[in-house]
Amino acid sequence: MKALKTLLSVSFIIYLSQLRLFVRNCEGFASKLGADQGANSRLAMVQPTLNTEVYAAIHPDNFKGHFKGKLVVVTGAGRGIGRHIALGFAKAGATLALLDFDIERQEETRKLCEAEGAKVYLYGCDVTKYYQCVKTVGEIKKLATIDVLVNNAGGGPIRGFISQSFDEFWGGVEQNFKGVSSRYL
Numbered sequence: 001m002k003a004l005k006t007l008l009s010v011s012f013i014i015y016l017s018q019l020r021l022f023v024r025n026c027e028g029f030a031s032k033l034g035a036d037q038g039a040n041s042r043l044a045m046v047q048p049t050l051n052t053e054v055y056a057a058i059h060p061d062n063f064k065g066h067f068k069g070k071l072v073v074v075t076g077a078g079r080g081i082g083r084h085i086a087l088g089f090a091k092a093g094a095t096l097a098l099l100d101f102d103i104e105r106q107e108e109t110r111k112l113c114e115a116e117g118a119k120v121y122l123y124g125c126d127v128t129k130y131y132q133c134v135k136t137v138g139e140i141k142k143l144a145t146i147d148v149l150v151n152n153a154g155g156g157p158i159r160g161f162i163s164q165s166f167d168e169f170w171g172g173v174e175q176n177f178k179g180v181s182s183r184y185l
């Protein structure tokens with residue numbers, strides 16, 4: 001019983017000293033904040049860093065030549081993320097089959113990818129139209145076996161849900177759901 005009492009007392013003392021240490025740390029942190037006169041440096045402590053660059057670990061420069069001899073299909077490659085995915089694979093040495101329902105938009109993507117030395121094939125195709133996909137994939141398969149398919153084509157609603165007509169809403173559903181189906185491969 002005496003041993004138990006001693007143990008409890010020692011534990012309580014350790015607990016108190018830890019608590020005091022914690023409070024002292026909090027006070028130190030608070031006074032550091034208070035002493036910090038510049039509003040900017042105070043903000044810098046809580047502001048997240050905005051990174052608009054590709055993270056170093058996945059930067060296309062790390063994959064130069066890794067996709068040499070591979071056929072990569074990217075849907076919605078006319079602009080935005082799809083264009084940059086295509087460009088990344090071009091840098092990695094891939095041959096590209098690019099799809100978009102706006103074929104003219106893809107010309108710029110083609111130029112950028114060819115500047116990286118890639119062979120590029122363009123296809124006008126609406127990924128929500130099953131038979132267009134079957135036909136396009138049939139044409140692409142004549143080039144070679146498809147090694148990578150990036151189902152990027154899609155989009156978000158331009159207006160809020162209640163401001164859309166039913167057709168606009170349903171168009172978005174089809175764009176995002178049918179576009180990621182790979183059943184025609």
Ligand SMILES: NC(=O)c1ccc[n+]([C@@H]2O[C@H](COP(=O)([O-])OP(=O)(O)OC[C@H]3O[C@@H](n4cnc5c(N)ncnc54)[C@H](O)[C@@H]3O)[C@@H](O)[C@H]2O)c1
Nearest residue numbers: 076078079080081082100101125126127128152153154155
């Ligand atoms: N931009 C973002 O912040 C964001 C965030 C989350 C997800 N995404 C998704 O990433 C993908 C690309 O986004 P983005 O911002 O580059 O879009 P974007 O609108 O800039 O480009 C989409 C491209 O896909 C094409 N496309 C759209 N529907 C198509 C269809 N049915 N058939 C063929 N081509 C079609 C368009 O012509 C366009 O060239 C989309 O699926 C989007 O939902 C984007």
